[in-house]
Amino acid sequence: MAEKKATREAYGKTLVELGHEMENLVVMDADLSGSTKTADFKKVFPERFFNAGIAEQNLYGMATGLALSGKTVCASTFAMFATGRAFEIIRNSIGYTRANVKVCATHAGITVGEDGASHQTFEDLALMRTIPGMTVVNPSDANSASILLKKVIKMNGPAYVRLGRAAVPNVYTEDANLEIGKANTLVEGQDITVIATGIMVNEAMIAAEELKKDGISARIIDMHTIKPLDEEAIIKASLETKAIVTCEEHSIIGGLGSAVSEVLSKKAPCYVSMVGQKDTFGESGKPEELKEKYNMTSKDIINSVKGLLQKGK
Secondary structure, eight states, X not given: OOOEEOHHHHHHHHHHHHHHHOTTEEEEESSOHHHHSTHHHHHHOGGGEEXXXXXXXXXHHHHHHHHHTTOEEEEEOBHHIIIIITHHHIIIIIIHHTOOEEEEEBSOSGGGGGGOTTTOOSSHHHXXXXXXXXXXXXXXXXXXXXXXXXXXXXXXXXXXXXXXXXXXXXXXXXXXXXXXTBOEEEEOOSSEEEEEOTTHHHHHHHHHHHHHHTTOOEEEEEOOEEESOOHHHHHHHHHHSSEEEEEEEEETTTSHHXXXXXXXHXXXXXXXXXXXXXXXXXXXXXHHHHHHHTTOSHHHHHHHHHHHHHHTO
């Protein structure tokens, strides 16, 4: 069984590593540093850590000022409050000025679990990808989180990185070759393509193994970068396989499924099915039980694959 680790844990360790390397790196938080793991950075570099308190709009306004003064800023809180409460500041202050701020938001999606509907954001990817010039990244595990975070933090310009609360199995090794804006094909397949992002990549890998037993060859693509989207990989999948299933721990409205469909409708139409949060809020519960109730498991991917293949006959 693969080792389990939360992407937020990788975030904390990566910040410390980069802190030694980048003297201009500043880390900020909205009074949740223990949960977001920015406290790791605070312990080593207290003079470069700032707590804005429970005031998310102030957090991102301050981050903008520091960035426009020449700093690289990673500013964190829960995804619900970063993209929800502070959207206007992120749009007008960070996005509009192209400030070098990385909005590294944790506790995204249904796997926030017991914190319930008020903290389970399914809208964040949709919101962030609408902001001009905003890079949007959603790692699938701790190793890919560390690799992609290093690249995002070192590049110039605004970015949104989606991180989770719960420990998830490692899909990648520590030395995996990942590039921003370039999808990664984990499993080759000829019958159907499953394009997944975030923690749903692991569910897609499980689904591929089960589908193989039924003689179905599924291509598995990790779309870790939602923006800029790897259109080439999407078009290639449409042309080479019979249909596409998208998988995300996010609303099927405005997220990965929508982004993929936008490309396909213009350049390579095919049947598409979306696995993700339907038009509903979540509830308090254990992460795995919530994933099952809201149809975000490998079984749901398998059902979508078989349904699409039947439809295409």
